[in-house]
Amino acid sequence: MNRFVISGFKRFNDHQFSTIAGTVTLAMTNNIYFTDPVPAITVVQTALDDYRLKLELASRKGSPYDTEEKNASRVVLEELLKQVAFYVNITAKGQVNLLLSSGLPLNELPSSLKEPGTPVNIRLSDGRLSGQIKLDFKAVKDAWEYEYQVSHELDENKAPIWADPVSTTTSRGNIIVPVIPGLVYRVRVRARNGRGLGDWSEPVQIIAR
Known part of the structure; x- marks a missing residue:
């Protein structure tokens, strides 16, 4: 059964998402399997630091402005992690040990999943x-x-x-x-x-x- 890391994070609440992003930055830093990540993990870390700061402000103050700032920061971080997931999937080619080393969650394959159909309306x-x-x-x-x-x-x-x-x-x-x-x-x-x-x-x- 082929496996891959997920690239969508909207189902996770803010604190769960923060934890996942932190795990990924730690796991991907100097990872011997993923030596040239796109984007660079330093870019992801900067976005994570910004998100965590704005998450803390939104949690403490709870003003509409702080919440919108936190949400905007999350969108940026989600997009960066999506790009990292794409890089990991392409590089790992389904090898579970490599996928797990990235820190990204793996997607469970439903038993009913079939090979994809042929693209249309090209x-x-x-x-x-x-x-x-x-x-x-x-x-x-x-x-x-x-x-x-x-x-x-x-x-x-x-x-x-x-x-x-x-x-x-x-x-x-x-x-x-x-x-x-x-x-x-x-x-x-x-x-x-x-x-x-x-x-x-x-x-x-x-x-x-």
Whole structure:
């Protein structure tokens, strides 16, 4: 049974979340399995210190302003821990001892969990800048990350020559760079969860601008 660390923390109350974040910063500091975390753990520690300070103020004073400050600080820290979780999952590749060493909670797999379905409603559009393509698709139920591949060449049989897969945790706003204006780019997507990888989607294409 494949395992992974969780990347969502909204179900935890403030003090539980503070404890988890503290455990992660201690566990990830100088961790021999995760030598180049993204973001750096010093960045997470700074955000944690800010959150704990504002949590203390909100708990003591209880004013609406202090509560909003604490909530805003938590959002920042949650996003950083989400990025750390993504890095840990990619690096550990399901090895439980590595996952546990990160300090992040592991997700229990429900017995009914199946391999993810195939992504649909894949859309390619121009990015905000020349040399960019934006990729969006419908989120797949029970998927915790996705892979996409890009091609701008065909082989002798007119089949796409795919580049190495790129991992992402979001189904919206993925920016593909760099691309060469005027070339036709093809993209396909598949989903991943604790049961494994789903099937590749049908390729979609766009002329880069």
